[in-house]
Every structure is written in structure tokens, then in C-alpha cells.
Amino acid sequence: MLTRPANAARTREAALGRSLGPAGTPQGVALLLPAGPPEGTGRPTRLSSAAVRQLARALARAGRRDGLAAHVVQYRVRGWNGDAADPVRDAMWAVDEVVRRYGDVPVALIGVDMGGRAALRAAGHDAVGSVAALAPWLPADSVADEPVKQLAGRRVLIVHGTDDARTEPESSYRLAERVKKANRDVCRFEVHTDGHTLSGHRAEVGALTADFVLGSLFERDYARSLADAFAAPPPLGLRMPLAAGFGSAAYH
Template sequence: MGGVVLLLPDGEAESDRPPSPLSFTRLLPLGRTLARAGRPEGLVVHSVHYGSRGWNGTDARLAVDTTEAADEVVRRYGDVPVCLAGHGFGGRAALAAADHPAVQAVLAMAPWLPADEPGAEQEPVKQLVGRQVLIVHGTNDHRTDPDLSYRLAERAKKVNRNICRFEVHTDGNALRQHHAEVLALARDFVLGSLFPHPYSRPVADALAAPPPLGLRMPLAAGFGKSLRP
């Protein structure tokens, strides 16, 4: 056993209903890509099944369920590095639960984040210290605000240099228009974060660059075609 990826599907702001099957289906291509690429390293991929689909305010149920899933990984596999990979509210859960001792990397795709309102408490970032973090966001996302993920990344970069953010130009919330490139980016980041694999040049440059360059890195068309399979 070399490592574990926990896939965190999207959810809703307020709900006690069971998770949507569609939210799990949307992460299947990512899971298959990572499982196939990481098989030689002993990488295992699991989906997290929330108790319900709602974040539910200060209860932060999706983050709590993610932490409990990481606890289960430790019980089942022992001391292995874990990557939390989520979309939408799953991306928010991945960022929020990053302080679990087993978590080494966080992949947040189109993360849903609360608006920065005057007087409101900001989304925390200190839990990201010591983790490798990649945020991916489409510039035409009308469901989750890409400006909010940029501002969170900007604050996080002040306490953790190992964070980068890629922008997928003209893509929306589902990141379908450049799906192959997004999967290649995720594969590159996860393998480079959990195992002794070098990052591709764009990811290495994004991690090393100061804001705003490393937090507004464009995902180039055709990314991944020359990378390892």
C-alpha cells in the first residue's frame, strides 16, 4: 500500500437528503485516472459517502464526514499518505479537513466557498500548512465563484508556500470543456505529491511562483499529452 486518494463529491449548502448518485458519477473519471496511474505505486482510490449531502452551516457535515473517512483509512491501511480530492462542496471539504495527520495533499476542483462579506468570518487556511495544495477553477464557473477560490489561495499562500491554482479558461463548473487536461493535471499533482515523482514543469513553476502568477496559472490546451501515461 503506497497511498490513498479520497474522492469527495459535490453537495449542497443545506440539506438532510442522501448524497446525489450523480455527484459520485461525476468523479468516476478522476478516480479511474488516478487508480490506473498510481497502481504501480500501490495507490488506492476510495469515494467518501457522506451521511447527507448538506454542508449545513457551522455543522460542516461534509468536512466532518471527510475527517472520519481519513480516520478509517488509517485504521485500514496504517501510516500511508492521503490526498483529499473534491469537487464543489467536496472541494471545500477537502480544504477544510486538510489538518488530518494523514493528509499530505489536497486537490480542490471548483471549490464552493462562502462569499467574503464584511464582518463575516473568513474561510480558514491554517489547516493547509504543510500540505501540497492544488486548486483548479474554470473562469466561466457560474455556480462556484472563481474569484473566491483565488482570494482563499492568496491568503493560504502566506502561510503555506506549497499551494498553486490553475485557471481553466472558458470552462464552467463541471470542467468538461478541457476535461482531459484537468485529469492530466490532477494525475501529475497527485503522483508528485504522494510519491517520489517530479512534478511537470507547469506545476513546479506554479508552486514556485509568487502571487498572482502561481495562483492564476492557465491550464494549457493539450496539457498532459507528453506526460507519463
């Protein structure tokens, strides 16, 4: 009987989900990085990408007139897996694939949970100009050693619910503090009383993310609160409250 090699899971290839956006060559690309567990070499589940797929559709709608395409990255394996940092490798591959398909277009990485950490790590790719990390998974015991040099020259948005019981909000604040020392284009929003999925303020988080992505990729003017968050010194710009109803007229 044939046996499966021990490293078979890691020989699978990453992929880009179907393009959401213009039929022709896009003018900018948003890559959505799903959540996942700390460990796991099995195939990712469809459920893991459901949340970012919804956000990808919303971004494509919001950026239609600008020529924005959105793709969900399909990981090789479902977990982070320690030093292997598997989703970071997949994110870097995905940016390379965007460049191969579309040429020199600006790229934004948008990650949720584990995908948020992967987006921050993969920001060093030359094609990436902006990163949004939503409820990023940043283990408290390693956040002080999390790399930040790759974020120099990038625009960075972090969003975290204050009642998140799965990923530590203070870890993302501590990371934002470190990044802000070398990069003024960093801001962080707090979603008060919301949890890990940010479901209580889904529309506001979606609108904020869209405003950030479109402003960063296409040089649109940011909404006032986002512009203020970038301009404010710590801790104000890193603990900016996300207002209820943010962007409702433009988002729906």
C-alpha cells in the same frame, strides 16, 4: 404509527466506496469528495458522486505502478448545512478509516465543488499531506473567514474555470492568496472559458490532478507547469493557465 426522529438523517454513517487500485495494501491513498448543495439532510444521490468516481478510476490507473488506491467518500447527508459542515466530518472520518485499514500511508484529499471546500477544511488531519480542490464552493461572503491554518505544511492545488457561474472563481483566488502567505506549496490553475464542471478540459484537469497527486504522494517530479506554478510568486502562481492538451500522452 412510528415516526422518524428529526435527526435520523444525521445518524447515518459515512462510508468508503470500493477500493480502486492494488489488491494488497496500498502505498498511498486518494480520497475523492463529491459535490453537493449548500443545504440538504437527505441521502446523497449517485449522480453526485459520478464525476469523482470517473476521476478516481483515472487516478488509480495513473498510479498503478506506485500502489495508489482511490476511494470515493460516501457522505451521510447530501448538503453542507451551515455550521454543521457535514462533509468535513465525513472526510475526517474517511481519513481515520484509511489509517485503520491500511496503516501509516500518505493520503491526498481531492474534492469537487462542496467537496473541494471540505477537502481544504479536512487537511488538518495528520495523515493528509496534499489537497486538490476543483471548482471549490467558497461563498464570497465568508471566504475571508474561511480557516486556513490547517493547510500549513500541506501541498495545495486549486483549479477553477474562469466562466464558472456556480462557484465564484475569485473566491478561490482570494483563499489561495491567504494560504500562500504562510505556505509556499500552494498553486492555483485557471481553466480559461470553462465552466463549473470543467467538462471542456476534462482530460487536462484529470492529468493535472493525477500529476499533482502522484508527485505529492510518491515524490515523483511534477510536470514543468505545475512545478513553475508552485515556485512562482502571487499572482502568477495563483493564476496559472492550464494549457490545452496538458499531459495528454501520459493521461490517455
